[in-house]
Amino acid sequence: MPEKKAFDEAFDKKGTARQHYRPLVSILESFTQGEIERRERLQKLSLMDQGITFTVYGQKEGTERIFPFDFVPRVIPSREWERLQAGLVQRVTALNLFILDVYQGQKCLKDRIIPPEIVLSRKEYKRELLNVIPPRQIFTHVVGTDIIRNGAGEYLVLEDNCRCPSGVSYVLENRNTLNRVFPEFFKYYPVRPIKDYPTLLLDTLLHAAPRFSEKPVVVILTPGMANSAYFEHSFLAREMGVVLVEGRDLIVEDNYVFMRTTQGKQKVDVIYRRVDDDFIDPLTFRRDSLLGVPGLMNVYREGNVGLANAPGAGVADDKSVYAFMPELIRYYLGEDELVIKTTGDSGGYGMLMGPFAAKKEIETYLAQVKKNPGNYIAQPLVELSAHPTYSDGKFEGRRIDLRPFILYGASVRVLPGGLTRVALRPGSYVVNSSQGGGSKDTWVLADKNA
Amino acid sequence: MLSRVADSLYWIGRYLERAENITRLLLVTEDFSTETQGLAEDLAQTAWKDMLEIFPSAQLTREITPFAPLSVPYLSTFFTDQANAYSINFSIRKARENARSVREALTLEVFLALNEVFRSVEAYERKGMPDLPAFRDALGAIHKGIFTVVGAIEHTSTHDEGWRFLKLGESLERSYRSALVLRTRLPALLAAEARGDAPLYYTQWRMLLRGLSSLENYRRVYGARLEPNLVIGFLLFDADSPRSLRYGAAAVRDYLAAISGPAELTAPARIIGRLHADLRYDDEAQMRRGDFAGLLDRVVGELAKTHDAIATQYFVT
Numbered sequence: 001m002p003e004k005k006a007f008d009e010a011f012d013k014k015g016t017a018r019q020h021y022r023p024l025v026s027i028l029e030s031f032t033q034g035e036i037e038r039r040e041r042l043q044k045l046s047l048m049d050q051g052i053t054f055t056v057y058g059q060k061e062g063t064e065r066i067f068p069f070d071f072v073p074r075v076i077p078s079r080e081w082e083r084l085q086a087g088l089v090q091r092v093t094a095l096n097l098f099i100l101d102v103y104q105g106q107k108c109l110k111d112r113i114i115p116p117e118i119v120l121s122r123k124e125y126k127r128e129l130l131n132v133i134p135p136r137q138i139f140t141h142v143v144g145t146d147i148i149r150n151g152a153g154e155y156l157v158l159e160d161n162c163r164c165p166s167g168v169s170y171v172l173e174n175r176n177t178l179n180r181v182f183p184e185f186f187k188y189y190p191v192r193p194i195k196d197y198p199t200l201l202l203d204t205l206l207h208a209a210p211r212f213s214e215k216p217v218v219v220i221l222t223p224g225m226a227n228s229a230y231f232e233h234s235f236l237a238r239e240m241g242v243v244l245v246e247g248r249d250l251i252v253e254d255n256y257v258f259m260r261t262t263q264g265k266q267k268v269d270v271i272y273r274r275v276d277d278d279f280i281d282p283l284t285f286r287r288d289s290l291l292g293v294p295g296l297m298n299v300y301r302e303g304n305v306g307l308a309n310a311p312g313a314g315v316a317d318d319k320s321v322y323a324f325m326p327e328l329i330r331y332y333l334g335e336d337e338l339v340i341k342t343t344g345d346s347g348g349y350g351m352l353m354g355p356f357a358a359k360k361e362i363e364t365y366l367a368q369v370k371k372n373p374g375n376y377i378a379q380p381l382v383e384l385s386a387h388p389t390y391s392d393g394k395f396e397g398r399r400i401d402l403r404p405f406i407l408y409g410a411s412v413r414v415l416p417g418g419l420t421r422v423a424l425r426p427g428s429y430v431v432n433s434s435q436g437g438g439s440k441d442t443w444v445l446a447d448k449n450a
Numbered sequence: 451m452l453s454r455v456a457d458s459l460y461w462i463g464r465y466l467e468r469a470e471n472i473t474r475l476l477l478v479t480e481d482f483s484t485e486t487q488g489l490a491e492d493l494a495q496t497a498w499k500d501m502l503e504i505f506p507s508a509q510l511t512r513e514i515t516p517f518a519p520l521s522v523p524y525l526s527t528f529f530t531d532q533a534n535a536y537s538i539n540f541s542i543r544k545a546r547e548n549a550r551s552v553r554e555a556l557t558l559e560v561f562l563a564l565n566e567v568f569r570s571v572e573a574y575e576r577k578g579m580p581d582l583p584a585f586r587d588a589l590g591a592i593h594k595g596i597f598t599v600v601g602a603i604e605h606t607s608t609h610d611e612g613w614r615f616l617k618l619g620e621s622l623e624r625s626y627r628s629a630l631v632l633r634t635r636l637p638a639l640l641a642a643e644a645r646g647d648a649p650l651y652y653t654q655w656r657m658l659l660r661g662l663s664s665l666e667n668y669r670r671v672y673g674a675r676l677e678p679n680l681v682i683g684f685l686l687f688d689a690d691s692p693r694s695l696r697y698g699a700a701a702v703r704d705y706l707a708a709i710s711g712p713a714e715l716t717a718p719a720r721i722i723g724r725l726h727a728d729l730r731y732d733d734e735a736q737m738r739r740g741d742f743a744g745l746l747d748r749v750v751g752e753l754a755k756t757h758d759a760i761a762t763q764y765f766v767t
Contacts (some may be wrong), residue, residue, distance in 0.1 A: 224551075225551045234550075235554075235556045237554035238553065243452060243455075245551075248454070259452060261452055261453060262451055262452075262456045262615075262709070
């Protein structure tokens with residue numbers, strides 16, 4: 001099997017189930033093939049009925065597909081999670097300090113912790129935002145960090161998403177689906193609940209309000225129904241009980257943002273924007289953007305609206321910045337990088353994960369390499385761990401990754417779970433939903449002794 | 451609430467109501483046509499052709515052939531054909547599209563129910579209906595599905611502003627369509643009085659009532675005897691029947707008042723208020739005058755104006 005080299009999450013080298021997978025394996029063994037198939041059908045039906053779909057680009061407008069769900073859950077023992085969590089909190093704290101520094105003072109550049117040209121030449125670095133500091137100095141309200149496990153089973157960070165990471169709605173819906181379709185699974189596991197994510201997110205967003213008004217008005221800004229993550233935008237609005245707006249619903253007047261309502265204009269205090277920096281304000285960034293709100297950046301500069309994540313935060317999720325994370329963590333926090341390590345630990349100018357890259361990305365990349373070969377290094381591909389997955393009537397190992405979600409409000413909190421994406425094709429490393437990927441419920445176990 | 455969201459909710463109300471109306475009219479017309487085609491084929495034909503006037507910009511997308519039952523092209527056109535902007539398929543699709551764009555404003559139950567109807571219409575479109583009983587069966591299932599959505603809206607949504615916009619759309623569409631049904635069928639029916647074929651004559655009145663889901667309601671008030679004047683009075687001026695024009699105008703007026711608050715008199719409220727007053731207080735004179743075509747033209751026109759005024763007042767800000 002092509003997944004042979006991969007670290008197997010559920011079975012050790014001898015083929016014995018790891019301790020935290022044993023109850024699950026015996027439950028699954030107690031099902032007949034017919035029963036499993038019946039449950040799988042139920043589950044597919046329930047996804048389609050609920051319209052838990054994503055939109056596929058490049059096909060007929062508004063083509064919807066369900067995000068395939070594999071019912072074999074990924075189990076993370078509590079001690080493993082404690083370590084992951086500590087690493088993530090450290091990482092996000094450092095990332096935020098780094099962004100703050102980049103837009104105010106640039107000490108890390110002056111101290112040569114990271115070569116200035118790496119930061120300043122990125123398109124994610126927004127010179128217009130120099131000295132524009134968001135409320136409570138928080139840039140990265142919501143971060144999704146992609147984590148993999150190498151052949152030895154060590155957790156490695158693949159990339160940080162500091163702009164608008166998506167996928168959390170699937171985390172919540174996957175749990176719902178599994179609860180309904182395989183209730184038996186939960187009997188033997190102390191699975192930590194994740195349902196309060198919307199509450200935590202709302203707290204985080206309220207914390208991003210420009211000043212402590214009595215009841216800040218929070219909205220989610222979506223590019224609209226054609227966006228691939230539209231389901232999630234709408235889902236989060238519903239779960240948080242806030243208004244979902246499109247750019248055309250917002251208007252800037254007297255340096256405040258308002259939404260157009262049936263009762264006239266209503267002031268907005270915090271925008272959880274799921275629209276990229278480049279599209280958020282045609283007057284400041286891309287002029288051809290129809291998704292944004294003209295004048296929004298001025299309101300933000302004046303401190304009259306909170307934006308989550310803050311504009312400019314994308315400078316931290318650049319792959320070349322990522323290579324300097326160990327140094328940055330030491331610099332800002334005086335600590336060594338905790339358990340989760342950065343994959344390539346020498347500085348590289350941009351990185352291309354062959355199997356993860358789109359064809360166009362590869363072409364562009366190769367052109368750059370040819371132009372300036374001295375700047376590039378090649379590395380063997382990092383393995384992804386494998387996890388038992390139900391496919392074509394049998395259980396087989398498939399490669400997976402993990403995206404935990406980290407919220408930065410009054411404190412930094414990590415949702416105990418995350419999006420486990422799985423490459424459904426045998427031998428594949430591609431976990432993206434648009435290219436044959438699916439997802440699993442991710443269980444973080446409570447410490448029973450605690 | 452957001453103007454865009456209010457707009458979408460209003461249209462969800464309109465499209466759902468429209469889909470229900472089309473479904474009912476197809477079922478009733480199919481009954482009538484089966485019942486009468488042997489006796490008076492021209493009446494059956496007219497009943498089907500009426501569909502094109504009740505939905506004025508609808509177009510027959512299937513050819514009528516002498517070999518297939520007369521109903522089939524109409525049933526296909528108005529049931530599954532996406533090319534006809536007045537098919538059930540088109541309306542349900544639009545309702546769902548609007549629902550998808552304001553999903554956070556709907557309860558899960560509403561969305562699930564609507565999604566389910568949408569998926570079954572899709573399935574019928576894919577599979578096709580081999581014969582009339584299959585059409586009938588499918589239409590019956592869709593009718594039930596639509597009522598499930600309407601029930602979910604009624605019983606799981608907060609009756610807040612959003613719900614009121616949805617109901618506003620529903621009542622406006624209902625009154626508008628009922629007025630068009632009456633405008634299309636009433637004059638011919640009144641002219642037919644002289645023909646003298648009594649059973650056939652009453653079958654037509656029965657169809658008119660059933661087409662506006664009012665047959666049983668009428669009987670409860672006036673008994674089994676179909677008296678044209680009583681039927682007209684019932685369909686136009688009854689205070690309690692949910693499909694009478696007077697009831698419909700009152701519903702539109704009340705939802706508008708609830709949205710704006712009682713103190714404010716908005717432009718759409720003025721238009722519908724005047725129309726309601728006519729239907730409420732001028733019923734006897736109207737019955738005496740007997741110019742129903744004129745009255746119905748006015749109702750259709752005023753409702754169209756009300757719609758425009760609602761859009762200007764709430765959706766274009």
